[in-house]
Amino acid sequence: MTVTFYKWTIDRYHDAIDAGLFDEEAVELLQGELVIMPPEREAHACYSSDAAEYLRQLLGNRASIRETKPVTFPHNSEPVPDIAIVKPPLRAYLHHHPYPADIFWLIEYSHTTGVTQLKWWNK
Numbered sequence: 001m002t003v004t005f006y007k008w009t010i011d012r013y014h015d016a017i018d019a020g021l022f023d024e025e026a027v028e029l030l031q032g033e034l035v036i037m038p039p040e041r042e043a044h045a046c047y048s049s050d051a052a053e054y055l056r057q058l059l060g061n062r063a064s065i066r067e068t069k070p071v072t073f074p075h076n077s078e079p080v081p082d083i084a085i086v087k088p089p090l091r092a093y094l095h096h097h098p099y100p101a102d103i104f105w106l107i108e109y110s111h112t113t114g115v116t117q118l119k120w121w122n123k
Contacts, residue, residue: 007032009076032076044109048082051107055085063104064088071106072097083107 008016013029016022026037052067059065066084073079078097085105086098093102 005033007076008034010072010078013076013078026080028070028080029076029078037080044082047109048107052083055083059085061088064090066090066093066098070097071103072099074100081106081108 008029009032010029013034026039028035028037048067052065055063056065063085064087066086068080068082069084070078070080071084071086083106084098084103085107086093087102087104
């Protein structure tokens with residue numbers, strides 16, 4: 001018997017979110033696979049918030065800063081970086097998350113999930 005793994009599409013992932021399937025867990029979609037994310041600890045939250053605040057002051061209205069919000073990539077991937085520096089205005093993402101062409105820079109602070117995410121980012 002052959003084992004087959006189910007690969008999620010972004011549309012199915014969004015349907016599952018809308019249905020409340022992941023309300024109890026923080027998950028990310030990486031190349032069609034669901035990754036359960038660990039809880040955010042204090043230092044992580046502090047560094048991320050400090051960096052986002054600094055970037056807002058530095059960049060002003062030249063870019064928009066999104067904190068812990070999804071971005072959409074090809075190959076059924078919707079990671080949630082700690083900070084995404086994207087093209088303004090933020091209202092442009094009312095009906096979809098930023099795509100690669102909208103993104104200037106992504107920042108991810110990681111203590112335990114870095115290996116998983118680095119493997120994905122390098123594919």
